[in-house]
Amino acid sequence: MNQIKTKKEETLTPLPKFVKAIKTKRIAKSGLILECIDEMRQEIEKFAKELGFDLVGFTPAKISVKYADAFTKWLEKGKEADMEYMKKKEARQNLRSILPDAKTVIVLGVNYYREQKPLKSGHGRIARYAYGRDYHKTIGKKLKKLENYIREVHKGKTKAYVDTGPLLEKALAEQAGIGRIGKNSCLITKDFGSWTFLSEIITDLDISNKSEKQEIFNMCGNCKLCMEACPTGAIEEPGVINCNRCISYLTIENKEGIPSKFVSAISKAKTLYGCDICQEVCPHNKARQRVSNQPDFQKPIAGDSINLEKVKSIKTDDQFLKIFAGSPLMRAKRKGLQRNAETIAPTKKLSQNPKPQNINSQKQ
């Protein structure tokens, strides 16, 4: 790597131009001459912000034992429901199984908060994250540009994810000082609350803030508002979600019917796709949320609610695709979204054995 050189190497490899231009930093303690790491971090952060990332943090590419253990326990108790992809343990606990020389994870946050209009009668609520274009696509594009920059300018290897790989994203974000995990299990940031998408670039550049202390704000304390507000009791312990009970899982990932014990809660909450309840009640969010200025998130596809009868009336998958192409709602497919609409507002069925009418008695 060209940014770290021992005294011996100093005369051997000429520094590339961009490095020469940067002020050199010497850290005598380790015996190594560490050059321009701070500046490199600053440059990456600056470019990331130009691309529209709101938050940037750096952490060593090693997941702390406390997160790895919590994840193992969560799996052992079957809290992942039917999400088979959550069982990939190896990569979540060892980032070097993804990128063998991994040294640093650059964690990036994007604010997606938006206000919602009061829910109209006959409508179902869409979680805020799914208002417009799918964030995997919009953030994925930004990540590509940042990866290219890191590869070309800083000669680093990279591997990027936005909810697309086997990473413990919230744990990495907490390690990188982007925010703290609350009892609702969401990563709550200082600047935007938990209305923040996370993404990461794993790199072989050794540029993490190893010595920097994370600024910690007072988290949950005695508050339990999210646990009390959850309509299905899915936050079973502080920071632990049982997906089998979570409306977000039940209305998005779940491929089966909605279990009857949750029908009344979903019908009452009118959550057609996803669920924001445990974030809406959080005092940290109330104090920090700011409407997102990301151009990509301004244009509605699903919007903040949908008429339930309209959802039910979609006849074919092609029709569904025409309405929701590019939206996160594609994940539930027509079948899933219509199941959710039926759960909130069951279609009145005609009696299966209608009484035969006496033709003679019919009024003319």
Ligand code: B12
């Ligand atoms: C699986 C998954 C889900 C599942 C399970 C959610 C969950 N909490 O695990 C379901 C489908 C329910 C779901 C729902 C939602 N999701 Co989701 N989901 C994921 C995914 C793919 C993996 C999460 C995971 O690894 N879970 C396993 C458990 C073990 O991990 P964990 O919650 O991180 O647990 C840690 C902490 O609880 C902590 N911990 C352990 N003990 C204790 C004790 C205390 C006291 C505390 C405070 C913490 C703590 O250590 C654990 C290990 O890391 C991530 C993307 C990713 N690759 O990380 C997105 C992700 C977490 N989801 C996201 C979003 C936006 C949502 C929803 C808001 C969507 C919606 N509106 O419907 C909801 C929120 C529901 C909620 N309260 O969590 C965002 C969260 C962003 C943020 N700022 O937190 C992520 C990061 C996607 C992204 N790239 O932006 N999701």
Ligand code: SF4
């Ligand atoms: S997303 Fe909804 S159902 Fe899931 S834990 Fe939060 S409040 Fe409960």
Ligand code: SF4
């Ligand atoms: S609602 Fe209260 S307990 Fe839940 S995450 Fe927010 S501060 Fe923590």
